[in-house]
Amino acid sequence: MHLTIIPLGTGSPSVGEFVADIQLVLKKSGFPYELTDMGTIVEGRPEKLLELAAQLAELPFNKGVNRVVTQISMDDRRDRRVSLGDKTTSVADRIAKMKK
Numbered sequence: 001m002h003l004t005i006i007p008l009g010t011g012s013p014s015v016g017e018f019v020a021d022i023q024l025v026l027k028k029s030g031f032p033y034e035l036t037d038m039g040t041i042v043e044g045r046p047e048k049l050l051e052l053a054a055q056l057a058e059l060p061f062n063k064g065v066n067r068v069v070t071q072i073s074m075d076d077r078r079d080r081r082v083s084l085g086d087k088t089t090s091v092a093d094r095i096a097k098m099k100k
Contacts, residue, residue, distance in 0.1 A: 001049040001074045004039035007060035008067040021059045032084050039071070043084050046076050 007018050022040065026033045029052060032043040042049060050072075057070040075082075 001042050001044070001046075001053065001072060002039050003042060003053055003056065004071040005057055005060065006069040006071070007063075007065040008069060010065060018060050018063070018065075021063075022056050025056060025059065034084055041084060046074060049074065 005018065005022060007015060010018075019035070023035060026040065026042065031049075031052060034041045042052065044052070053070065053072050057068055060068045
């Protein structure tokens with residue numbers, strides 16, 4: 001799941017404080033995850049990821065924010081197991097073969 005949580009109306013263009021809160025909860029969650037410049041990628045079963053996304057989207061509300069936009073993108077592949085980093089490794093391998 002690629003997850004981006006955007007608190008609106010905070011009075012500041014910075015959202016680092018909110019991102020840090022999310023990362024702390026993720027660290028305790030046990031889900032494999034990776035922070036990127038545009039969001040966070042989390043690995044897990046779809047139903048559990050949706051529960052987690054709902055929990056994380058509540059965090060800005062707990063700090064007094066009145067509006068939060070949550071963007072979720074999920075890739076649910078069932079023909080084989082895919083883990084964090086597998087796609088980028090596959091693309092890097094393809095590029096290396098193209099250079100030969």
